[in-house]
């Protein structure tokens with residue numbers, strides 16, 4: 001079973017318009033509502049593939065209840081930790097060429113007792129998890145080492161642990177020696193303390209992160225694909241995305257693809273990029289199912305240090 005922890009879930013509203021122009025009124029062509037937050041998305045993709053999973057999240061107000069309602073038809077088991085402030089709603093504006101602008105709320109303020117209840121729910125379930133994924137931003141009131149604490153608790157319970165977050169919480173989580181981290185380019189640059197120019201820089205930082213105790217580093221690079229560095233080697237994979245409908249959640253789909261792969265290393269990277277590529281073809285933060293995913297179309301090579309990262313958001 002793969003348990004996902006999302007300290008700051010969200011009700012994701014995706015609005016499709018022709019073109020975003022600052023300061024104008026826009027008429028939406030379509031609106032789509034998804035249960036969201038990074039760990040929630042990972043659990044959705046896993047459930048769609050028939051992988052036993054459980055999404056653990058704080059839940060408050062009508063937004064929290066709606067997330068659980070939307071997860072039910074996707075057959076995602078949920079453990080809700082009740083909190084008094086309402087769960088946030090996040091907005092994605094997608095233009096007709098696939099350009100996506102995201103507006104994320106900070107999230108509710110959790111009390112110390114609510115944070116303790118979340119940690120206790122993690123401790124209760126970690127012993128039954130093969131993997132535990134802890135991901136996303138932290139709402140107000142959470143200590144910045146919350147992901148790090150969850151990593152330690154899950155490791156102590158014998159679970160493999162994957163982390164997908166950013167900034168200081170990511171730095172602290174790396175020090176807790178998780179089995180896997182999944183930074184995007186901006187997050188890896190944050191860990192490096194400066195901009196990264198090419199795959200050579202990505203490789204060097206990923207090796208440094210591993211040397212500090214992280215098992216494997218899966219770096220997602222948007223349209224450029226992804227790099228994996230683990231204890232057995234390093235690879236670069238690219239997919240073919242025909243049509244980009246929404247990039248929201250592509251990183252989460254990718255992490256699910258990595259975790260559901262039957263083999264580690266190169267095979268897991270292939271599955272990860274197949275999932276990421278499939279996700280961008282789907283509207284909103286919809287997660288791909290196994291029929292959407294084509295690992296045989298993913299190209300995996302040795303890492304060419306000279307490939308430039310210009311044009312990838314960092």
Ligand SMILES: Nc1ncnc2c1ncn2[C@@H]1O[C@H](COP(=O)(O)OP(=O)(O)OP(=O)(O)O)[C@@H](O)[C@H]1O
Pocket residue numbers: 183184185219220221222223224225226239240241244247248249250251252253254272273274275276277280
């Ligand atoms: N524009 C794109 N074209 C093709 N593939 C893409 C594109 N954007 C993302 N992908 C695929 O999805 C994977 C994850 O994307 P990305 O690096 O944007 O993750 P992320 O920043 O963590 O996303 P999120 O936080 O929205 O989940 C990439 O490695 C790639 O395989």
Ligand SMILES: O=P(O)(O)OC[C@@]1(O)O[C@H](CO)[C@@H](O)[C@@H]1O
Pocket residue numbers: 008010012035036037038041090102104135136137138248249250251252285
């Ligand atoms: O604000 P955070 O926690 O960093 O990210 C939240 C979020 O953008 O991540 C998911 C996509 O990865 C969305 O479902 C959700 O809205």
